[in-house]
Amino acid sequence: FYEPTVLADVTPGMAAFDEETFGPVAAITVADNAEHAIELANTSDYGLGGSLWTNDIAQAQRIARRLETGGVFINGYPASNARIPVGGVKKSGYGRELSHFGLREFTNAQAVWAKVVA
Incomplete structure (x- = not known):
């Protein structure tokens, strides 16, 4: 268990x-x-993700x-919806989960080639 915490004055x-x-x-x-x-x-x-809070949706x-x-x-807040791909960039990972993008991430394509012998 970790107590909910707010850290103020956080800087780079x-x-x-x-x-x-x-x-x-x-x-x-x-x-x-x-x-x-x-x-x-x-x-x-x-x-991974971020949130913007504003009344000016166009600016957001x-x-x-x-x-x-x-x-x-x-x-x-960050939410999950099967129709929308979710995933990070930079050190937060690559690829996407969910939607058709996620389906491709978890699919291993296999090539099978056969030469017909007469």
């Missing part, structure tokens, strides 16, 4: 910023503006396209 160079943290942990890093937030997010060696979509992550969730 701290383990909570630089490493891929799982569990009930929220690391808070303050950005000066959207450009700075994108820069901070993309400095990570990891890229523009920002999402610039984030180096396997998935971006706008006004929501």
Whole structure:
């Protein structure tokens, strides 16, 4: 059991910023503006997913396209849906689970060649 934890004033160079943290942990890093937030997010060696929280969906979509992550969730937490591929980039892995992309990831294609002998 790990107690839910919120870490404030997290900056680059701290383990909570630089490493891929799982569990009930929220690391808070303050950005000066959207450009700075994108820069901070993309400095990570990891890229499983991220969340954007805003009333400006158009701006969130523009920002999402610039984030180096396997998935971006706008006004929501990372979720799973069999129709949508899920997976990371950078040190968070490669390939996708779910959807037709995931089906290909877990399929081993086999070639069988036979020469017909008369």
